[in-house]
Amino acid sequence: xxxxxxxxxxxxxxxxxxxxxxxxxxxxxxxxxxxxxxxxxxxxxxxxxxxxxxxxxxxxxxxxxxxxxxxxxxxxxxxxxxxxxxxxxxxxxxxxxxxxxxxxxxxxxxxxxxxxxxxxxxxxxxxxxxxxxxxxxxxxxxxxxxxxxxxxxxxxxxxxxxxxxxxxxxxxxxxxxxxxxxxxxxxxxxxxxxxxxxxxxxxxxxxxxxxxxxxxxxxxxxxxxxxxxxxxxxxxxxxxxxxxxxxxxxxxxxxxxxxxxxxxxxxxxxxxxxxxxxxxxxxxxxxxxxxxxxxxxxxxxxxxxxxxxxxxxxxxxxxxxxxxxxxxxxxxxxxxxxxxxxxxxxxxxxxxxxxxxxxxxxxxxxxxxxxxxxxxxxxxxxxxxxxxxxxxxxxxxxxxxxxxxxxxxxxxxxxxxxxxxxxxxxxxxxxxxxxxxxxxxxxxxxxxxx
Numbered sequence: 001x002x003x004x005x006x007x008x009x010x011x012x013x014x015x016x017x018x019x020x021x022x023x024x025x026x027x028x029x030x031x032x033x034x035x036x037x038x039x040x041x042x043x044x045x046x047x048x049x050x051x052x053x054x055x056x057x058x059x060x061x062x063x064x065x066x067x068x069x070x071x072x073x074x075x076x077x078x079x080x081x082x083x084x085x086x087x088x089x090x091x092x093x094x095x096x097x098x099x100x101x102x103x104x105x106x107x108x109x110x111x112x113x114x115x116x117x118x119x120x121x122x123x124x125x126x127x128x129x130x131x132x133x134x135x136x137x138x139x140x141x142x143x144x145x146x147x148x149x150x151x152x153x154x155x156x157x158x159x160x161x162x163x164x165x166x167x168x169x170x171x172x173x174x175x176x177x178x179x180x181x182x183x184x185x186x187x188x189x190x191x192x193x194x195x196x197x198x199x200x201x202x203x204x205x206x207x208x209x210x211x212x213x214x215x216x217x218x219x220x221x222x223x224x225x226x227x228x229x230x231x232x233x234x235x236x237x238x239x240x241x242x243x244x245x246x247x248x249x250x251x252x253x254x255x256x257x258x259x260x261x262x263x264x265x266x267x268x269x270x271x272x273x274x275x276x277x278x279x280x281x282x283x284x285x286x287x288x289x290x291x292x293x294x295x296x297x298x299x300x301x302x303x304x305x306x307x308x309x310x311x312x313x314x315x316x317x318x319x320x321x322x323x324x325x326x327x328x329x330x331x332x333x334x335x336x337x338x339x340x341x342x343x344x345x346x347x348x349x350x351x352x353x354x355x356x357x358x359x360x361x362x363x364x365x366x367x368x369x370x371x372x373x374x375x376x377x378x379x380x381x382x383x384x385x386x387x388x389x390x391x392x393x394x395x396x397x398x399x400x401x402x403x404x405x406x407x408x409x410x411x412x413x414x415x416x417x418x419x420x421x422x423x424x425x426x427x428x429x430x431x432x433x434x435x436x437x438x439x440x441x442x443x444x445x446x447x448x449x450x
Contacts, residue, residue, distance in 0.1 A: 024066030057359030139444025155429025204423025316344030
């Protein structure tokens with residue numbers, strides 16, 4: 001690793017931190033939808049794996065630091081993982097403490113990053129001797145993962161029943177492309193189908209608006225007033241351990257450690273469970289809310305980082321909800337990255353550690369400082385001048401471009417089919433994890449019937 005690569009990693013980390021500081025504040029931005037397409041695009045245009053990894057780590061740390069801001073000031077989650085914190089953040093807001101809420105959540109997120117990085121490398125090292133055995137059963141593991149996540153979904157029966165039909169849809173489209181000589185038989189379409197699942201709920205909602213009856217049934221919301229309170233100015237670089245009490249720091253660290261160990265489970269499920277479990281004994285509502293949001297934010301950041309690093313270092317296959325979602329581009333962005341040749345195979349553990357530390361440190365230095373110092377001002381800017389629709393349009397355009405790169409014009413329609421089916425399933429209680437696992441397991445699963 002030469003000096004030029006290190007400089008590129010630093011610049012990429014700075015760019016990722018700044019970009020996802022703004023995106024994190026935008027309300028309702030799904031982590032997979034905003035992280036996966038950019039990561040995949042960077043890999044496909046030939047950016048160095050070192051740079052891609054440092055960019056991604058900086059992006060996820062920055063995103064998790066700032067998606068708490070709209071929760072605190074408006075009760076609107078900045079991402080899927082911020083949703084469990086809304087209730088507790090609103091309690092603090094009712095007591096006139098939205099600025100405290102932002103500081104507590106951001107500080108918990110920093111602790112989650114600090115705890116999860118060394119813990120992830122330790123867990124990965126323990127798993128490493130069994131990596132070849134795990135890899136040889138990858139198809140079966142993905143299938144069992146789909147079944148496991150289906151049993152945790154809102155609609156368990158539908159999630160279980162859809163596994164084989166959804167695999168048929170994926171493999172059916174691939175065989176169609178092979179049969180029409182659109183792509184050679186030794187290649188496959190993955191990226192665009194993955195992104196089709198990602199944008200599924202948005203695509204389905206937009207197409208539903210073509211029905212006049214459905215449009216007329218939707219309630220009119222009108223203009224929504226959001227009041228922003230100016231936060232107190234902080235002097236010097238903020239210290240998360242001074243912002244949090246000793247007990248809040250301890251539960252944040254404990255939650256982060258548990259979230260790291262349970263990297264293979266649903267981050268949302270673990271956030272809700274542990275956040276409530278570790279704070280339910282506290283009677284005072286303000287103290288309980290403060291402890292809960294700092295613990296939850298630490299856990300979410302830890303589970304995202306460990307869910308990326310442990311499979312990436314130890315196995316090279318996306319065997320966690322995080323790895324199979326937002327971080328998928330680090331594992332599979334064909335033809336650059338494939339399950340047999342990705343960052344796991346290209347970078348050593350020391351190089352992965354270097355890229356991770358550079359990305360995380362730069363994101364904390366930039367985003368944590370900005371979040372604590374200028375949270376209200378940035379949030380006001382985003383709410384006023386960055387429409388949510390513009391972000392959706394940006395990432396939808398990126399999906400169309402990558403679909404065309406995968407298999408031409410017909411694949412744009414194929415990706416749309418996958419998106420609409422995925423959106424319908426998501427609306428009826430089938431979570432992303434089930435569909436992503438089926439996407440990976442489809443060749444192995446249908447191979448059983450041949």
